Amino acid sequence: MNELSVGTHVIDAGLPMHMVCDAAGTVLHAGPTLERIRPGLVGQNMETAFRIVLPCMPATMSNLLDHQGERMFLEVVADQDGAAEQTKLRGVCFAIGGGMVLLNFFFGTDVARAVIRHGLTARHFAPFDPTMELLFLMEARDVILKEFKQVSGRLDEARKSAEKQAVTDALTGLLNRRALDEQLQNLADRRSKTYALMHLDLDFFKSVNDTYGHAAGDCVLEKVGIILREQVRSDDLVARVGGDEFVLVFNNCDDVGLMQRIAQRIIARLEEPISFEGNTCRISGSIGITLSSYYADPSPTRMMAEADAALYASKKNGRSRATVAARPASEDV
């Protein structure tokens, strides 16, 4: 069977976006959907209604026939109202005898916008056209993407709140400031407990950072974390409360002599050279010590302030040393 003669209504149903032009390029017939996209098409010349974008050439009949069966990219040229202005179409043409050309159009990536622009419904597509499935998938994608964005937003929130609740310092694994404050408050609430508090500030740490870089500094801080943990018992606390500042809390401790010996040991260990990538880093430490038994009301704030003052004295007197806070004479403990 070489030729098939079918009624226009069959072609309209199967190819609702086709048109037929005569040899001069005049549109003889347009499918119902194409007629909706470009009203008043019949009787106009192909060249006034469409522009061929790719391959770049005038929309003449001879050009079309040179590219029979190939996919072309076209644009609808605005009619008087300008309504059809932006619609992009794809098209393919075939000679159908008698000098006539059948040009069938279909949508490309522009389909969703074009469907809205021309108010198309399922009826405007052939029953077997998968464009409806494409539109379904595009909407489904939007629904699911929105859902993923919400989940991702919730995860971000959860992460932020988890970070806020974190109790350890990521670099050293020691307690962080927040956790220390909480623990000190616990101690203060149980007033019968005595404890000692040591405030340590590293000496010469800044020069390690400046000379060998932050990676060296981080290595030193990790090492300091290990040293401090070695010097305390399991129920004592070690916290990193600033860049190079640490606080140690010794539970059930009222022995100032013991504290001084531990402080000396810590300083001696800190002064051992630390090697990092072939360089030798040297630091030391200044320490301030105080005991809760010194005060009638050993609030965390007070203890920290007293240890801090003692630390300041160590710094002022030449660093690398420990100082015990002055015991208040007038306080009735």
Next chain:
Amino acid sequence: MHGMICKALEGYVRTTHGDGIWDQACRDAGIKTRSFETVHEYPDEKFDRVLMSVAGTLGRRIAVLMEDMGMWVVTHPPLAPVRRLFRFSGETFSAFMVSLDEINDRAQMALPGLELPIYRVRSDEPGAYVVRSTWVSEGGGPLLCGVLQALADEYGALVLLEVLSSQRIDGIWHDETQVQVVQEDFQAPSSFQLGQVT
């Protein structure tokens, strides 16, 4: 059970019956998490436990609950995008009915892993359908009734729905639902404009 379905149950209970009922049902079911994630997969047994617990808390049968939930999915205003996805299945209520066989595949096309109940439609005379459904959980038939009732309103059709039977065989629920289209064009359908994507 896909998180989308778990989340639908949660959304339905929270918005229709309140957060208190949902929390109570989760507590009674012994579920620690109070909120399902749509992008996760949950054990079927967990979904069933919560579903049973919700039914117990509200003092309603699971069938009644699922029908109500089906209707909620189609009519809850924030879920309008989901309602639109249903409309892609057919231009008229009858066309939708015929495409029910495909609805599970269609769901998988949109979101791989999203297992809806499997529906098989039989039609012996025009406008009369019997839908057999199989699902791991109870209520596939009533769920369909709820969805169809709400969609009939969308399409402007007048329909009669009835779950004929429901039984559990080898851990799978088999339901049979009768659908009678009394009048296809009972009222004007709500508008459905294509191409609403971002």
